[in-house]
Structure formats: C-alpha cells, structure tokens
C-alpha cells in the first residue's frame with residue numbers, strides 16, 4: 001500500500017518522504033512544483049507526481065493510479081504570503097485540503113494527516129497552551145488552519161474520513177528558508193557555513209521544533225489505530241531567539257549573528273503536548289542543543 005505526501009517536495013515534506021522511504025514504505029510525492037534538489041538522495045526510491053491539488057481531477061487520477069489509501073496533507077502558503085494574498089490563501093491552504101477530504105469520501109482511501117499550526121491560537125493565550133484553548137488566530141494563515149481542521153472534523157464525523165491534525169510550533173531544520181520564521185532556521189544554517197546572519201527578531205520567545213521530531217510525530221500520528229482525539233499540539237521546547245543564538249555560539253563561538261528586536265511571533269510562546277505524548281507516544285527526541293548540533297552537522301555535510 002502506498003502513502004501519498006501532498007506537498008512532499010517542500011521543507012517538511014522532503015524530510016518526511018526521506019523518513020518514510022528509510023522505513024521501506026512505498027511513497028508517492030504529489031506536488032505542484034516538485035523540487036528535485038530536495039529529493040535527490042531518495043529519487044530512485046519514490047514516485048513523483050506533478051499535480052495541482054486545487055484541481056480535483058489531478059488528485060483523483062493520482063489516487064487511483066497508485067492505489068493510495070493514506071495521505072499526508074502538507075500543502076500551504078506560509079504566513080507572510082497568506083497575509084498579503086488572503087484569497088489565494090483560502091484556495092491553497094483550505095480548498096486543497098477539502099479536495100483531498102472529498103476524494104477520500106469518493107474513493108476507498110480514508111486516512112488524512114493534516115499539518116496544522118499553533119497559529120490557530122491567539123498570542124495572548126496563557127502558556128502552556130493546550131488543544132482545548134479557544135481558537136482565535138491572529139493571522140490569515142492561522143484562520144486557514146482553523147478552517148482546515150473544521151472541515152477535517154466535519155468529514156470525519158459525517159462521512160467516516162479518518163482525519164488527524166498536528167498543530168506544529170516553529171520548525172527549524174535543513175532546507176527551511178521562507179516564511180516569517182525562516183530566519184530561525186537560516187541563522188543556524190548560515191552559522192554552520194561560516195556566513196554572517198542579520199535579522200529582525202530577538203527577544204521574542206517561541207517553541208522550537210526540530211524537523212526530525214516533526215517527522216517522527218507525523219509517522220506516529222499515521223500509525224495509531226482509533227485515536228481518542230483528532231488534534232494534537234506538537235512542540236520541542238520554548239526559548240527566546242536570544243537564547244538560541246547563545247546556544248549556537250556555544251557550539252560555534254565565532255558565529256556572526258546580529259538580530260534586532262523589531263517583531264514578535266503572532267502566537268503564544270509555549271504549549272503542552274501531553275495529549276500527543278499519551279495518545280501517540282510522542283516525545284521530542286532532540287532537545288535544543290542536540291537539534292542545533294544535528295542541524296549544523298547536516299548543513300556542513302551538505303556543503304561538502
């Protein structure tokens with residue numbers, strides 16, 4: 001049985017595809033703009049479909065052709081673009097998910113794991129935020145995630161689609177550049193390569209989730225039979241950007257990083273993932289220091 005990763009050549013997708021291929025799974029990447037550079041090392045182990053998920057026919061054709069029964073939905077425009085182009089945000093972030101949910105209703109494939117975000121919570125929510133906290137997004141991006149979860153739960157309750165959603169915090173890891181949190185990753189990657197970094201966020205605190213822990217949680221969320229809940233916070237640990245810069249400098253003392261305190265993250269600084277721990281068996285495998293060390297190693301290996 002093949003598993004589809006929709007948006008599988010993006011940042012999270014390419015890491016997930018590698019993780020699934022390493023486990024010997026049959027993986028089909030579905031992406032509107034397949035980035036072969038990110039999938040180079042696993043290219044021979046996977047199938048790649050160039051398809052647009054706003055088009056139902058592209059989805060149905062791929063599902064039928066490969067006999068797909070489970071889908072990871074990782075398609076989205078990130079926060080900055082959504083804020084500028086709300087109409088497009090609705091189309092890409094919500095409509096593509098609803099297309100997959102409808103495809104699940106129409107065909108025999110039944111399970112969808114959706115990459116949601118802690119941007120569904122308001123920044124004023126008292127930390128650590130649990131899943132039952134009010135949904136009150138401070139951005140268009142967060143609103144699309146609220147809507148996506150709503151549709152997923154609707155298809156689950158009314159049409160028997162097995163929907164699960166993971167609310168990721170701020171991810172860092174090799175290959176993440178864009179979006180409002182891209183700088184959090186870029187400063188580590190550039191420091192690893194001996195390049196200077198300048199940015200606009202310093203004192204703000206957020207939860208830092210290493211990409212390998214996000215992949216681990218996606219794999220766990222697909223495996224569990226009949227989960228009690230459908231929505232889980234997935235985090236790594238809360239730190240200010242200044243603390244992370246210090247952690248980088250502990251490993252690379254000459255790292256040339258300068259940040260100005262111009263903006264804050266538009267979501268709360270800390271979360272509880274106890275539900276994911278109890279029901280999925282999720283626990284971060286990397287603390288901040290281990291995550292940064294692993295990331296630096298990967299960035300250096302890639303530049304060799």
Ligand SMILES: NC(=O)c1ccc[n+]([C@@H]2O[C@H](COP(=O)([O-])OP(=O)(O)OC[C@H]3O[C@@H](n4cnc5c(N)ncnc54)[C@H](O)[C@@H]3O)[C@@H](O)[C@H]2O)c1
Pocket residue numbers: 006007008009010011012013030031032033034035051052053054073074075076077078092096115116117118167168169170171172176181
């Ligand atoms: N990166 C983070 O920090 C973070 C945090 C929380 C949640 N998320 C969520 O995780 C998911 C993946 O994020 P990412 O950082 O890997 O994003 P990304 O931008 O790197 O990847 C998204 C992929 O979707 C593809 N895509 C876009 N429109 C498409 C369409 N119409 N049809 C088919 N493919 C299309 C793109 O080509 C790209 O490869 C998103 O849903 C995002 O909202 C990410």
